[in-house]
Structures are given as C-alpha cells and as structure tokens.
Amino acid sequence: MALNTATKIATGPPPGAGSGEPAPARRGRRHRSAGEWVADVFVVAILTVLAIATLYPFLFELTISLSSAADTQQPGLHILPLHPTVTAWHAVLSSSGILHAYLNTIVRTAGATAITLVLTAMMAYPLAQKSFPHRRVLNFLLLFSLLFSGGFIPLFLLVKNLGLLDTRWSLILPGAVGAMNVILMRNFFQAIPAELIDAARTDGASELRILFTIVLPLSKPVLAVVGLWTALANWNAWFDALLYINDPDKQVLQMFIRNTVVTQADPILGGTNPAFLNSPPTAVSLSAAAVMIATLPIIALYPFLQKYFARGILLGSVKG
Known part of the structure; x- marks a missing residue:
C-alpha cells in the first residue's frame, strides 16, 4: 500500500488532470487551415442557394394562394401576402x-x-x-x-x-x-x-x-x-x-x-x-x-x- 502511494506521488497527476479535459483531446486538436475554411464556406454557400431555390417556389405558391385577387395581379415577386385571405382555399375546398x-x-x-x-x-x-x-x-x-x-x-x-x-x-x-x-x-x-x-x-x-x-x-x-x-x-x-x-x-x-x-x-x-x-x-x-x-x-x-x-x-x- 505504501509503495503504491509513493509511486503515485512521485509520478504526479496524469496528463491533462488539471486542465479539465483529457490528454488525448488536447493532443488531437489542431488548427484548421485556410483552405479548409474556404471549402466549408463554399459548401455552406452552395447548400444555402439550393435551399432557397427549393423553398422559394413553395413559399411563392403559398403566398399566391393566400393573396387577394388584386394582389395576385401585382408585378414582382412576393414572399408574404400583402392582404391575406383564404377565399381561394375556401373555394377549392368547397368544390x-x-x-x-x-x-x-x-x-x-x-x-x-x-x-x-x-x-x-x-x-x-x-x-x-x-x-x-x-x-x-x-x-x-x-x-x-x-x-x-x-x-x-x-x-x-x-x-x-x-x-x-x-x-x-x-x-x-x-x-x-x-x-x-x-x-x-x-x-x-x-x-x-x-x-x-x-x-x-x-x-x-x-x-x-x-x-x-x-x-x-x-x-x-x-x-x-x-x-x-x-x-x-x-x-x-x-x-x-x-x-x-x-x-x-x-x-x-x-x-x-x-x-x-x-x-x-x-x-x-x-x-x-x-x-x-x-x-x-x-x-x-x-x-x-x-x-x-x-x-x-x-x-x-x-x-x-x-x-x-x-x-x-x-x-x-x-x-x-
């Protein structure tokens, strides 16, 4: 027992004991290179564009379906209805x-x-x-x-x-x-x-x-x-x-x-x-x-x- 205790005292605390994180985690951490950051930004940008291209037609159809007759004839692209109404939905569901x-x-x-x-x-x-x-x-x-x-x-x-x-x-x-x-x-x-x-x-x-x-x-x-x-x-x-x-x-x-x-x-x-x-x-x-x-x-x-x-x-x- 005494020999084991002395051995522990002599060797000191294990690596990373006072840093709050395991030693392997500290040794495995490395700085990301500039090329990796550029690649990540490029991938995120591409995925964002694809998400917008996918979601916008759906949002546009939803907006048109909830717009009044006058608003549907207005030029331009709209994400939200200017004067929301459920008349079109009521008409379709009443058919x-x-x-x-x-x-x-x-x-x-x-x-x-x-x-x-x-x-x-x-x-x-x-x-x-x-x-x-x-x-x-x-x-x-x-x-x-x-x-x-x-x-x-x-x-x-x-x-x-x-x-x-x-x-x-x-x-x-x-x-x-x-x-x-x-x-x-x-x-x-x-x-x-x-x-x-x-x-x-x-x-x-x-x-x-x-x-x-x-x-x-x-x-x-x-x-x-x-x-x-x-x-x-x-x-x-x-x-x-x-x-x-x-x-x-x-x-x-x-x-x-x-x-x-x-x-x-x-x-x-x-x-x-x-x-x-x-x-x-x-x-x-x-x-x-x-x-x-x-x-x-x-x-x-x-x-x-x-x-x-x-x-x-x-x-x-x-x-x-």
Whole structure:
C-alpha cells in the first residue's frame, strides 16, 4: 500500500488532470487551415442557394394562394401576402370535384402502398436466401428490367387486354412491384442474421411465418423507405390516370389540378358555392391553393418517416 502511494506521488497527476479535459483531446486538436475554411464556406454557400431555390417556389405558391385577387395581379415577386385571405382555399375546398379527387387519390395511395410492400417483401425474401433455386438468374432478370422496358404502348395494351381500363386497378397493379424496391429490400433482408431464420426453421416455422413474424418486424426502416417512395409516387402520379381513366368520378387529385391549370380553374368554380361566382378569386390563386392542398398531406407525413430514411437506404444498399 505504501509503495503504491509513493509511486503515485512521485509520478504526479496524469496528463491533462488539471486542465479539465483529457490528454488525448488536447493532443488531437489542431488548427484548421485556410483552405479548409474556404471549402466549408463554399459548401455552406452552395447548400444555402439550393435551399432557397427549393423553398422559394413553395413559399411563392403559398403566398399566391393566400393573396387577394388584386394582389395576385401585382408585378414582382412576393414572399408574404400583402392582404391575406383564404377565399381561394375556401373555394377549392368547397368544390365537389376536388373532394372526389382527394378520395380517389387516398384510396389509390393507400392501396398501392399496401400491395407494393406485401408483394415486394414476398419477392425480396426468397431472393435473399442463398439456398433459393435459380436465384442468380432471377437477380439478373431483375437488374435487366432496370435497364430495358417495353414502353407505354405495350403497357397500355397489357392493361387493356386484362380489362383494367377505367378501373382503379389500372393505377395500382402496373407499378405494384419495382425492381429498385426489390433490390433495396433484398439487400436489407440479407443483413439480418441467418441464425434467427435457421432457428425458426428448426422450430418448424414456415417461410411465410418467418417472413411476417421475424423478418418484417426487423425491417421497419426499409419498409418505411419503400412505403414512402411508393406513397409519393402514387400521390403525385397523373400520366397513368390520363391514359387509363375516362370516368370523371375516378380521376385522381393530380389530374384535377392539371385540368384546373389548363382550363383556368373552371373545374373548381363549376362546383363551388355560388357566392364565389360574384367575386371569384383569380385562376392563379385557385391553382396555387389547389397545389398547396394537394401537397400538404405528403409534407405532414414526411417528418414521421424521415428518421428511417438514412438507416434504411444505407443498410439496404451496402450488402449485395
């Protein structure tokens, strides 16, 4: 005991004991060079410009949708409305056409997202198993479909021959399984420890039970990524509705907005409260309000799934 105490006294306090910080931290600190500071300033400036270029169109549409009819005709660029009013929003939300379009889009987005997640997982799981027969051939065909496709005409003929024209299935089934989503989910499944799956097989669990009770609960990040990608694609899609849908009652929200812009807001004013016909808002403000109403649900959904994005994409893209 005395020898240990004497040794500690002789050697003195450890490095950095009186400075309030560990010695390795002091030794590892160095001054940044002028080139590094210039590089940081340049990167921050570029990102700031990109952020402004991304946010300004959104703010401009929001401002136009909340501006009065006289303010929308004023020249120049505005960030805030001069005389705020919700007349355009009220007119859009009072239109019967947009309510039908909203319902059709919600049904399409929810149905397509659910079907895509189930079918993609059921295709990715066997491709992630090394014992699956013809696995290399199927992976090659999957990659081949990323580079080559038949185009719109064969796809239209396929949808027509299947009897899906003018039905909601024509908007959901053709894009239900995407090669990129399958590859991303397959790579994520390959990162799951094989011992878990082998143990479940030893206990007599079927492959479907393993998939839905073990693999999918561990794959929430990649499911969130694929689900959000699918929801965004279906919410913003309009060209397939233009090709396959003729019934106005089955048109989606983006087609309603397109018709609003092309026909100068006639679809909105045609189904709104007659009180708006005496002093209607301008077509520009109505179009802006329709765009904002169509965009807000996705903006509200994104923050809840954003935390899964980095983890899901990284884990699903590293292991091949």
